[in-house]
Amino acid sequence: MARVRVLPESARSPGRQETESALSLAHRMPRLVLEARRVAANLAHGIHGRRRAGIGETFWQFRPFVAGEAAQRIDWRRSGRDDRLYVREREWETAQTVWFWIDRSASMGYASDLAQASKIERAIVLGMALANCFVEGGERVGMLGLMSPRASRRIAETMAQTLVADRASLEEDLPPQAAVAPQHEAILISDFLSPVRDIATMVEGISSRGARGHLVMIVDPVEETFPFQGQAVLHDLEDGLSLRIGDAASWGKAYRLRIEQHRAELQELARRRGWTLTIHRTDRPASEAALRLMTLVATSRGVGAGGR
Template sequence: MARVRVLPESARSPRRQETESALSLAHRMPRLVLEARRVAANLAHGIHGRRRAGVGESFWQFRPFVAGEAAQRIDWRRSGRDDRLYVREREWETAQTLWVWIDRSASMGYSSELAQAPKVERAIVLGFALASCFVEAGERIGMLGLMAPRATRQIAETMAQTLVADRASLEEDLPPSAPIAPQHEAILISDFLSPVRDIAATVEGISSRGARGHLVMIVDPVEETFPFQGQAVLHDLEDGLSLRIGDAEAWGRTYRERIDAHRSELRELTRRRGWTFTIHRTDRPASEVALRLMTLVSASRGAAVGGR
């Protein structure tokens, strides 16, 4: 039977001073930043913003002059090589903006011996790694409710400092539901064990102005399989409740059915809103889910362009 542990609040909370056990999130943050940078470095290809004509400095293409356009737009050098008039178009250089939210509530402190890392650590590494990759590709990264978008190459360190300074949202298991701009995207990283109606309200609030988003569910292998037998005591990490059960194996069958139903509802929710839903187990490398998320973001932008 797999052994499990739960990180104490000090291991999830952003204290500025180290605790006696040296397990505070602030103490572990430099290691998590380095791990995130390794994950980002291992991703062979980044995401590039879509190219289209607009205001900018980089040359994109020549196109034929259209009657009625201003004559000063004509590129006379290019036109002199042909019997047609051409206009020089420049690439639109407006940066894309992504918003990241990382759940640090009590349930994210869960970890079994089958996992490579506690859920909260994997969520932080994933969020930082994605931010680093997107900034390298010219994106701007913000943190929902915590940090305005920015494009610094030290984005992982900046996000780490933001989390270390924040205590107000430590026990929030869902992000603020404030709407974001239509062309922005949100990446929400959590175990999403909240009621689906609450998650739906958050998704609807964020996307109410047309923004797109991605839900990334972080799960421990034990949460997937519930491999317990005989008598067991179950603990609700969010509310502090406990439940003693006599037949864990039989109870586990019902648990797995409810988990499957919960995920089916989340898939339907994201499908309706045009979002994506990804499940990541903490016994798998962080680079796998990071690459998938980069691909999903790229695909969602392509769909948005094609739909216009």
């Protein structure tokens, strides 16, 4: 049976002393910054180099169609040459701003022995890795409610320092209500276990001026499979409540149905607002989610050029 653990509050924000020292000495960088750099390096020769997809007039490349994209983006002439579907991409010609928000609430401290990392560690690594890729591509990166947009080559370290200094957001499981400017991008990384109506209010607020967005749902494999049997005690990490159940296997069936319904509602919310939803399990490499997000961001910009 899978074992689980919950990280304490101090582990959901990198240690202040460790991180501040690391910012002045590169060889003492925090482990999460180093991991983010590694993930970003794996993407350096991928889809988001100095030339990148967007709303320009110049043809750049054909790339494989990604599930979840609009069907009208398919180039049927190119796709007819073999058994795969392809999308025609044009080169991006103007700099953009990408806003990040990373959930560091109590539920993000959850980790099982089936995962490669805790949810919070994976969320931070993914956010910093993506930010590094965007800056390398000539764009600016900000953090909702915490950091103004900037194009610093030390963006991963800057984000880490910002998270270290911020203690007020540790109990917030949704980002601040702040409308993002038109044509800007918002990437929100969380487990999104809040009620869908609350998430919908947040999404509508951020996108009210026309900004595009992407929800990245971080999931521990145990949260998907619920592989427990016999008696069990369930703990609500946000509210401090506990529930003792006598037959975990039977209870798990209802749980999995509820999770499936919750995700379907999130998917519909994202579709309705023109956003995307990515579900990333912590037993999978961070690079998988990073590559998908880079593709979805490029795709959303191409769609935006012609209107949704």
